[in-house]
Structures are given as C-alpha cells and as structure tokens.
C-alpha cells in the first residue's frame with residue numbers, strides 16, 4: 001500500500017515537506033504541506049486541496065514515524081490550502097486550527113500570538129491579513145523558521161485581489177514580518193522552494209510592491225485611465241492570460257490609493273450599446289467564467305453574483 005503513496009522530503013530534523021499534486025499558474029509546482037515535529041506527536045500545516053492520495057500520504061508519513069497527528073493548522077481559507085484538512089481530520093482525529101474568523105470548518109480558533117505545541121516544538125500564530133482576510137503565518141522557534149502561507153512564496157510574488165484581498169493590509173503584514181520576524185533563518189512558503197535569506201526576501205517583496213505602486217502612479221500621471229488600460233501599460237512583460245490576475249492587483253492598489261486620497265475614481269456612465277473596447281475591458285475586469293476554478297477562487301471572484309460585476313471606472317491622480 002504505502003509504496004504507492006508519495007514520501008515527504010525531510011528538510012530539517014523538525015520539518016518535512018510533501019507537495020500536493022496540484023500544479024498550476026496560481027499554485028506553482030503545487031501546494032506545500034508541511035509536517036512539523038520529531039514525534040511522537042506531529043503538526044501538519046496546510047493539508048492542501050482535497051486529494052485523497054495526498055491526505056493519506058500525510059497521515060501515513062506520521063504513522064510510519066511511529067507517531068500521531070496532534071493538530072492540523074491552516075494558513076488561510078483558499079481552496080488550495082484548507083479543504084484537505086477535513087479529510088485528514090476524519091482520518092486521524094486531529095483537530096483543525098485556523099484564524100478565529102476563518103469561514104471554513106475548523107475546531108480550534110487561533111488569535112495572533114496563539115501557540116500550537118507538540119513534543120519539543122511550538123508554532124506561534126502571526127495574524128497577517130492581506131492576501132486573504134483570515135491569513136496566519138507561523139513561527140517555529142526551535143529552528144527559527146517562518147511558515148508564510150501565501151504571504152511570501154518560494155518564487156515569484158503573491159496575488160492580492162479584491163474583494164477579499166486588501167493591499168493596505170498586505171503591506172502592513174509584510175512590514176510586521178520585517179519588523180518582528182526577519183531574524184528567521186528560513187522561510188517555508190505555501191508554494192515553491194524554501195528561502196534561506198528571509199530578511200532579504202521580505203525586503204524584496206516590499207520593494208517590488210513599492211515599484212509596482214510607483215509604476216501605477218506614473219501611468220496615472222500620464223492621464224486618466226481605466227484598470228484594463230493600466231494593465232496594458234504596466235504589465236507588458238507579463239503573459240496576456242495572466243492579465244485578469246494583474247487587473248485584480250491593479251484594482252487592489254487603486255482601492256488603497258483611493259482610501260488614502262491619492263487617487264480619484266469616476267464611474268463610467270453606462271451606454272446602451274457597449275463598444276468592443278468596453279466589452280474587452282469588462283472581460284478583463286470580470287473574468288470569472290474564463291479562469292480555472294482555483295484561480296477564480298484565489299481572486300475571490302468565483303462566487304460573485306453575475307448581476308454585481310466589477311464596474312469600469314476612470315482613475316486619475318487626486319489634485
């Protein structure tokens with residue numbers, strides 16, 4: 001039996017990684033599930049999507065080590081991170097711990113600073129909203145390791161997409177990680193490889209955001225623009241199929257800049273006959289039907305009612 005199940009990679013004496021078989025544009029090579037501890041009791045972080053073989057492999061890795069699963073922790077309620085928690089909990093009896101306001105089923109409510117202990121290890125929860133409103137990172141003091149979920153990934157940048165993603169919150173979360181947790185020696189992200197230079201990576205993430213915001217302000221300084229027009233200008237270097245994702249990112253910045261009074265938005269007056277340009281713009285702003293389900297869920301637009309489309313607006317710098 002067990003020879004058909006994937007084996008976790010041992011990264012350190014206290015951390016093993018088993019990558020879920022769900023590669024894709026939003027998940028890179030797949031979701032990283034981590035097994036934390038040295039036994040007899042273990043913690044699994046992010047069981048990933050509901051893939052039976054993956055869940056069995058996680059349970060088997062723990063039982064093969066002669067141990068048992070004490071707690072399942074979940075970084076945030078996106079479909080590539082939490083659904084496997086239910087199956088793993090049924091299989092092992094372990095409780096599911098998540099942020100107290102998380103909307104998905106969980107039995108243990110975590111606040112910022114909450115600790116999740118197992119034999120000779122402790123994870124500390126760090127409330128880091130922005131990518132998702134219920135996002136937690138976790139610090140493993142014994143190895144100075146920071147589990148960052150989707151706040152920081154092994155490669156590339158993370159998506160911050162309204163309505164559930166919030167750019168101001170996300171930047172505040174990155175600054176919190178920089179101020180309080182950059183002494184970490186390793187970052188284990190929700191996707192991609194581990195990072196051995198946490199302080200530099202956090203700074204790189206902040207600089208990247210700063211640069212994108214600067215590009216956006218410059219594009220707006222050139223004249224009043226819609227989100228699709230801004231995407232076309234700023235994301236020339238990004239594949240076109242990812243432009244709907246880029247549009248959500250641009251929108252996230254614009255919402256933040258509108259709230260801080262740096263940008264002004266004016267809604268289009270609807271016309272009876274939309275022009276082809278308007279239709280193309282709308283497709284970029286409301287792409288739910290054209291994206292794969294995981295991408296649409298990551299962007300928080302999978303369950304948006306069809307009669308509540310994102311409205312096309314013209315943005316300009318506030319005088």
Ligand SMILES: [Zn+2]
Nearest residue numbers: 078131150298
């Ligand atoms: Zn996510």
